[in-house]
Amino acid sequence: MKKNFIAALWDAFNNLLYKNTILLLFYIFSITLLSLLVYWTKVSHEIINTNAMQNVASRAEMLEELRVLYTNDVVNRAIPYGIGVEHKYKKNEDSIPHPLAFTSELSKRIKDNGDSSIVRLFSDHPPKQLKNKYIPKDDFEKSAMRFLKRNPREAFIRFEKLNGKQVLRYAIRQKIKSKSINVLEVIYPMDTSINLINNIKQISFILFLSIGVLGVIVISAVINKLKHSKIELEETVKERTKDLERSNEELEQFAYVASHDLQEPLRMVASFTQLLQEEYKEKLNEEANSYINFAVDGAKRMQGLISDLLEYSRVGRMDHGFKMVDCNEIYDLAIRNLHGAIIESNSTITKDQLPTVQGVELRLAQLFQNLIGNAIKYRGDIPPKIHVKAESKGDSWVFSFQDNGIGIDSKYAERIFQIFQRLHARDKYSGTGIGLALCKKIVEHHKGKIWVESQEGKGSTFYFTMPKL
């Protein structure tokens, strides 16, 4: 069920592809391009964000390391010498900067040198005189304070909008042991990165679009070329068909003229040998008379072959205009035509209900008559019993003509359908060997197949198919 659905969907797709190839390809290209673009944007966002995070982290770590170095190796060594450690160290020449002031000053200078990130310091116990400067000011800083109290070795990170600008805020706790929690925060502006992303987006869009347009153009050109070739091919086929029709007509003309003109001299041969026999019978001996018989017989057989060949050549070429044909009527017609042979052979012929098919009435009647006629002709010692039926199989009807006749050796099952092929001596069964060849040609003209299933001595069943309406 599911498979069918998928198959149907695939068929519908193929159908659409065939009808509106370029349009469909354009849609497919656009969708692919769009998804690629979305994916690419997402990936570039991630790259930019990771990059920003690494930048800001290394910057924060560096500042913090500097502060640790300064505190341990400068401040702690200076204090025993009585050197003041002050926030407002610039006003007092005997003092050195307090680590907080040192870091502030350092970051300010870095910023003045062109870096756009901002460094903030804050503490839960800020120096009293600078309380306003070093207390956590906004939600991020307060949250960072709470987080770092619990997770002293981790970093608190948040992307947010600050003063209308997209920034990355990164906060770590001071590494020097202290009662208070001192936090270093780096605010890293993302606008450069965002601009970069936008640029990448623009460039990739243009790039993808060009590739897409180029692709569609190339494929359209290929398709147009293919369509052109198709038209050319069709024209060639049309020309060939015309040639073929012409040569068919010529062949028909040839077959007619040949058979007509061949019959004339044949008739002369046959008639005058007969006349010779008639008028000189008494003067000729038995041998001479038998020679005359051979000549007459040969001429007559030749005439039979010629007219059969003419008939064979006409099947298909002369049969246009298919009509609805009720096979029950065709069967009745064949039975009527075979009336004499049926009575003579004491045949019993039966049938099931037969379908209506599309075909040439005359030819189908010939087909039925040949098959039933053969079943009567090649009968065994018992009176013939022939049954005709049709079974539905897929989108075809399978007709079968079953008899109880002499049957056919299976190695001849193919050969019997060839023109002028005979399996029996002429004196046993007459005929030119056209019947089944004609049947085959008729069936094939009706887009069907014909075959036989038989065993010598056990009767034959001839099958043929006809497409359903």
Next chain:
Amino acid sequence: METGKQIDILLIEDNIGDITLTKKTLSKSKIMNNLTVIQDGDEAIEYLSKKGKYSEATTPDVILLDLNLPKKSGQEILNEIKSNELTRHIPVVVLTTSKKEEDILRSYNLHANCFVSKPIDLNQFQEVVSTIEDFWFTIVKLPPKNAQ
């Protein structure tokens, strides 16, 4: 049957074999007949219109016409016979080897009185000629000789 009356037959046929066979068959006939044979189309027309050397020709009672003729074809002759007021009353039996449906239809369309295919068997041929003879000379009432 009107005994003693002579029937004039015109055979338009180029095949000497067929002429011989027809002659032979007719010679065995009980009916007195006078067979004239003409072997080409143009001459047939001359004969029927009594022109040139045929000014003394008699109008035939029946014409046996082959379709395959040199010069004028049988169908052209048929057309001329049937479109001429002086000859169109004469029954024309088309006697030919053709069994082609187009030939049959065209002959009848040109007002042939009947179309017969020559059988290959001598006996059958003789039978056909006798039947034609029997039908046209004894069963059928022919138009009077000098009908217009």
